[in-house]
Amino acid sequence: MSKEVESSKGNSLDTIKLLASIGVLVATLIGYYTYDQAHAVVRVLGLVAGVLVSLFILYQTAKGKSWFQYLNLAKREVRQVVWPTRPETVQMTLIVFVVVILMGIFLWLIDMFFLWAVKLLTGQG
Structure with missing residues (x-):
């Protein structure tokens, strides 16, 4: 019974992290276009930082880890191509x-x- 409770807590926590990752990404994009009067370098650095934070949050979820594992496997396959x-x-x-x-x-x-x-x-x- 406790495994089911832990699983549902972990699943809901993953959902919250996934939504937070999407929220950070959307906020980053909105900020990039909202502050169009700022210097381009500052805007791009803010965009890169926001995307990195979003990816870090995404990596903390089970689905995110499986996506990154898939990308690593795909990269390994590309290296094996002649x-x-x-x-x-x-x-x-x-x-x-x-x-x-x-x-x-x-x-x-x-x-x-x-x-x-x-x-x-x-x-x-």
Whole structure:
């Protein structure tokens, strides 16, 4: 029974922290646009500080920790990708350009054939 009470308290506390994080983020954005007469550096620093505070509060929740864990796993997966070298990228780009040009010519010829056929069938050509 006590585990259920602790779970519901933790869940409601997470909800409060999540709402606080969203509130800080919204207040930061409102402040950024409200104080438009302030120097741009001050406004940007305030925006960055507000976003960092919001992310810190978000990280304190279970859902926030799972989101950050997902981002870390995604970053690890990106590091494992075998990226093509520059010559491979240039070669594939040239192949794509050539295929696009050839397909354009092919479709233009098909269009010209159908135009000739329609003119022939309608008696205009």
